[in-house]
Amino acid sequence: MAFDYNAILVETVIPLMIEFGFETTLKRNTSINDWDKKYDDIEGYYYYENKITGEITVSLDSATQMFPVQVLQVEIDKLEIDGTNVLTGDKVIYMTPSDISPVVNDYIALEQEYRIYRSDPIAPANIVVLHKLYVRK
Numbered sequence: 001m002a003f004d005y006n007a008i009l010v011e012t013v014i015p016l017m018i019e020f021g022f023e024t025t026l027k028r029n030t031s032i033n034d035w036d037k038k039y040d041d042i043e044g045y046y047y048y049e050n051k052i053t054g055e056i057t058v059s060l061d062s063a064t065q066m067f068p069v070q071v072l073q074v075e076i077d078k079l080e081i082d083g084t085n086v087l088t089g090d091k092v093i094y095m096t097p098s099d100i101s102p103v104v105n106d107y108i109a110l111e112q113e114y115r116i117y118r119s120d121p122i123a124p125a126n127i128v129v130l131h132k133l134y135v136r137k
Contacts, residue, residue: 005127009097013129014070017096021072026100027107028065035060067100073110076134085118086134093133102131112137 035048072094107113114135122130
């Protein structure tokens with residue numbers, strides 16, 4: 001009998017993250033290279049379509065994407081602070097899976113914006129139940 005990690009996610013992880021965590025915003029700055037300029041023949045205007053997400057915008061001024069996410073901030077284990085990869089002041093954030101998977105150089109809004117410099121999905125049997133994020137000011 002296979003273990004049902006989706007049930008663990010839905011019945012345990014998400015309710016605990018809602019109870020003990022908080023909702024915040026993940027921000028992704030996209031490159032001009034991520035967008036295709038297209039023309040709408042019917043409406044008669046140009047627009048941009050994101051090659052990765054399929055998002056559509058009429059101005060690349062709004063190319064910064066914002067996503068609501070559920071997170072839990074925990075104290076970083078002092079043994080992880082090595083002065084090179086993990087620095088004093090870094091934070092560890094757990095994020096529930098959502099429509100967006102966090103990547104390096106995304107930002108998480110805490111008391112201020114923190115840049116994600118490492119993202120480790122926790123994915124038993126290839127089912128992501130949490131993302132462990134290392135973030136820095």
